[in-house]
Amino acid sequence: MLGTGAALPDPDRAQSSILVTLDNGRNFLFDCGEGSTRQMVRANINPADVPWVFLSHLHYDHVCGLPFFVLSSWVFNREGRLAVFGPRGTQDFVDHSFEKGAFKLDIQARASYAVRQKNMQAIRPEVTEVAPGLMYQDEDVKVHIDLVDHIPTEITDCFGIRFEAEGKVIAFSGDTAPCESMVRLAQDADLLIHECTFPESFLAHRAKSGVGTYAHTSPLQLGQIASRAGVKSLVATHFGHFDSTSPVIKRAAGNHLPIDLMGPDRLDEVASDIRQHYSGELRLAHDLMRIDL
Numbered sequence: 001m002l003g004t005g006a007a008l009p010d011p012d013r014a015q016s017s018i019l020v021t022l023d024n025g026r027n028f029l030f031d032c033g034e035g036s037t038r039q040m041v042r043a044n045i046n047p048a049d050v051p052w053v054f055l056s057h058l059h060y061d062h063v064c065g066l067p068f069f070v071l072s073s074w075v076f077n078r079e080g081r082l083a084v085f086g087p088r089g090t091q092d093f094v095d096h097s098f099e100k101g102a103f104k105l106d107i108q109a110r111a112s113y114a115v116r117q118k119n120m121q122a123i124r125p126e127v128t129e130v131a132p133g134l135m136y137q138d139e140d141v142k143v144h145i146d147l148v149d150h151i152p153t154e155i156t157d158c159f160g161i162r163f164e165a166e167g168k169v170i171a172f173s174g175d176t177a178p179c180e181s182m183v184r185l186a187q188d189a190d191l192l193i194h195e196c197t198f199p200e201s202f203l204a205h206r207a208k209s210g211v212g213t214y215a216h217t218s219p220l221q222l223g224q225i226a227s228r229a230g231v232k233s234l235v236a237t238h239f240g241h242f243d244s245t246s247p248v249i250k251r252a253a254g255n256h257l258p259i260d261l262m263g264p265d266r267l268d269e270v271a272s273d274i275r276q277h278y279s280g281e282l283r284l285a286h287d288l289m290r291i292d293l
C-alpha cells in the first residue's frame with residue numbers, strides 16, 4: 001500500500017497508490033496519486049522497474065503523481081514505454097503532460113544530454129483507454145474491470161478492478177459508493193482493497209452541514225460488501241484524513257470536516273463498524289503496509 005490517503009495533502013498518507021509484485025518480480029501499479037513514486041523507493045522498488053499502471057479514474061488524488069513517476073523513471077533509465085490503462089481522457093492527460101505539454105521544456109532541456117536520448121521511449125507512455133470487461137491478459141495475469149459509482153459517467157468513467165495472478169485474486173475498488181459491480185469484481189477474492197473514505201460519525205456531520213455530494217463507501221457499507229462478496233481478506237483504504245492530527249489539515253478543512261472528531265481514535269470506530277457485517281481478516285491500511293498473499 002504505497003498511498004492510503006485521499007484528496008488533501010497529508011503528512012502521514014500519500015495519495016492513492018497500490019503496487020502488486022508477482023513472485024517472478026513483475027510489478028503492477030494501481031493508481032498513481034501524489035507521493036506514490038517516493039513511496040516506491042521507500043519500499044525498495046525502482047520506479048523504472050514498474051512497466052504497467054492502471055488508473056481507476058482521473059481525480060487528481062489518483063493520477064497527479066503520474067508525471068513525476070514517468071519523468072523520474074526516465075532519469076532512472078527506464079527501458080521501453082510505460083503501459084498506462086485508464087478511462088477515456090487518459091490519452092489527453094498524458095498528451096498534455098510530456099513532450100507536447102506541461103513538461104515540454106524540461107524534456108527538451110534534459111534531452112540535450114546524450115545519456116537522456118537513449119531512452120526517450122520512457123516519456124512516451126503507451127495509453128490504452130479502457131471499457132468494462134477483460135481489460136488485459138498475458139501469460140501471468142488476467143485483469144477484469146467494471147464501472148463503479150463515483151463520478152457521473154457523462155463526465156468520466158470510474159473503474160474497479162479484479163486482478164488474477166498466481167491462482168490468487170485481488171480486487172480494488174478505486175473510489176465508489178456501494179455498487180453491485182464491485183461486489184461482482186470482488187467475488188471470493190483473496191484480497192479486497194476497498195475505499196472507506198469517512199467514518200459514520202463524519203457522514204452524519206456532513207449530512208447535517210450539507211457539504212458536497214457523497215460518492216464513497218462508509219464502514220458499515222464496506223462490511224456488507226466484503227461479506228456479500230465472500231472475500232478472504234479486506235483492506236480498508238483511501239482514508240479521508242479523519243485520523244489526522246495535522247494542525248494544517250484541521251485549520252484548512254474546518255468547512256467540510258468535523259475537526260473536533262479528527263484523530264487516530266476514528267480508526268477504532270471504522271474497524272468496529274466494518275465488523276458489524278464482516279468477520280473475516282481485516283486490515284486498516286497505512287502507507288507502506290506490505291501484504292504477502
Ligand SMILES: [Zn+2]
Pocket residue numbers: 006007016059061062175238
Ligand atoms: Zn480519491
